[in-house]
Amino acid sequence: MEESPLHPFELHNYIPINLGGLDISINKAVIMMWVVVGLISILMITAASARRLVPGKLQSLAEMMVDFIRGIILDTMGKNGMKFFPLIATLFLFILFCNLIGLIPGSYTVTSQIVVTAVFACTVYALSLVMGFVLHGGKFLGILVPPGTPGWLLPLMIPIELISQLARPISLAVRLFANMTAGHVILGVLFGLAVSGGLLIGWLPFAFTIAMNGLEVGIAFIQAYIFTVLTCVYLGDAFHLHGHDEHAH
Amino acid sequence: MPQPQDPFYAGLGQAVRIGTELLAALIVGGGLGWAIDTYLLGTGPWILVLGLVLGAAAGVRNAYRMAQRWPK
Numbered sequence: 001m002e003e004s005p006l007h008p009f010e011l012h013n014y015i016p017i018n019l020g021g022l023d024i025s026i027n028k029a030v031i032m033m034w035v036v037v038g039l040i041s042i043l044m045i046t047a048a049s050a051r052r053l054v055p056g057k058l059q060s061l062a063e064m065m066v067d068f069i070r071g072i073i074l075d076t077m078g079k080n081g082m083k084f085f086p087l088i089a090t091l092f093l094f095i096l097f098c099n100l101i102g103l104i105p106g107s108y109t110v111t112s113q114i115v116v117t118a119v120f121a122c123t124v125y126a127l128s129l130v131m132g133f134v135l136h137g138g139k140f141l142g143i144l145v146p147p148g149t150p151g152w153l154l155p156l157m158i159p160i161e162l163i164s165q166l167a168r169p170i171s172l173a174v175r176l177f178a179n180m181t182a183g184h185v186i187l188g189v190l191f192g193l194a195v196s197g198g199l200l201i202g203w204l205p206f207a208f209t210i211a212m213n214g215l216e217v218g219i220a221f222i223q224a225y226i227f228t229v230l231t232c233v234y235l236g237d238a239f240h241l242h243g244h245d246e247h248a249h
Numbered sequence: 250m251p252q253p254q255d256p257f258y259a260g261l262g263q264a265v266r267i268g269t270e271l272l273a274a275l276i277v278g279g280g281l282g283w284a285i286d287t288y289l290l291g292t293g294p295w296i297l298v299l300g301l302v303l304g305a306a307a308g309v310r311n312a313y314r315m316a317q318r319w320p321k
Contacts, residue, residue: 160306161310163281164310164311167276167277167311168273170276170277174269174272175265222261222265226262
């Protein structure tokens with residue numbers, strides 16, 4: 001039982017594939033991603049195929065999720081944010097299902113790989129940059145100057161704003177990755193204690209494992225929600241430059 | 250199914266967000282300073298120090314901006 005708590009995060013190639021120096025082997029994470037995509041597709045397609053006015057269980061679950069995502073977008077971006085509904089709904093559902101399915105013992109949490117979360121974060125951030133420059137042209141650089149900055153502060157404010165802009169994709173990626181990894185490390189350590197403790201004292205860490213698993217379900221929802229909200233906020237910033245007062249309270 | 254509006258989970262989410270916000274800006278500031286020091290100018294640790302200070306400022310600014318968006 002002398003197993004490292006980081007052991008579950010190691011990936012072993014099942015089917016090694018090498019495409020011109022590029023390693024695209026099939027491993028557990030890839031299979032889990034397929035499973036997640038398949039599950040979401042089956043759920044949504046079966047839910048949408050009924051199309052009853054009085055929705056059944058599955059249909060009302062799907063409607064609840066769609067309505068939830070729609071609420072996030074309308075709150076943070078306003079009406080013209082609905083153009084991004086497909087992207088944001090995909091992100092939310094994929095991250096949510098990855099987080100939740102990873103909690104089943106024996107499966108794998110794809111979002112505990114920083115590569116996966118970094119790709120999501122960089123895509124979202126690059127999209128917001130491209131959109132900002134397309135919509136506002138060179139004026140988009142004004143995002144580096146907060147409104148009402150006196151001229152003599154500019155040499156200080158521009159580097160600070162530049163760093164705070166560049167920190168966005170990193171905080172987005174690190175937050176999801178760190179939360180998922182940390183939760184599973186804690187579960188692993190507690191379970192290791194339960195196994196090595198034996199019946200006499202092992203029930204105590206085992207009880208904590210169960211409690212932590214419950215908390216992790218909450219964390220899975222929260223992290224998917226935070227990632228989606230921040231995606232909307234970053235995209236919305238590119239929409240209305242310095243437009244914070246529009247949706248300020 | 251826990252709702253994100255649940256005060257316990259909402260507070261947890263906001264606490265976690267502020268922590269990462271501070272950390273990420275510090276990483277970016279320090280990283281940029283270190284890169285400029287090592288690859289561009291070769292000036293001792295000075296730009297790294299400056300970058301860390303600016304990164305800390307940017308982190309606080311990000312956290313502040315985030316807190317402004319909280320529903321009251």
